[in-house]
Amino acid sequence: MQIELSPADASYISELVKNGYFQTEEEAVAATISNAREQYESKRRQLGDTLQSGMDAIEAGRYTEYTKERVIKM
Numbered sequence: 001m002q003i004e005l006s007p008a009d010a011s012y013i014s015e016l017v018k019n020g021y022f023q024t025e026e027e028a029v030a031a032t033i034s035n036a037r038e039q040y041e042s043k044r045r046q047l048g049d050t051l052q053s054g055m056d057a058i059e060a061g062r063y064t065e066y067t068k069e070r071v072i073k074m
Contacts, residue, residue, distance in 0.1 A: 013025050013028045
């Protein structure tokens with residue numbers, strides 16, 4: 001696969017290599033993609049856990065049903 005980076009991104013990757021954070025541009029790009037994937041998966045797991053917590057609360061009866069009348073009284 002061949003990708004084209006914006007000049008700003010290419011410069012950033014080159015600086016990471018130049019400053020010794022990575023040995024090659026390919027290594028820097030791979031690490032960046034890996035980091036983005038980990039962040040995405042973490043957020044996805046967190047969302048799934050939060051949804052499951054809400055479903056568990058509903059199944060256990062821990063919720064308030066809001067009717068039109070109840071909302072108007074607020």
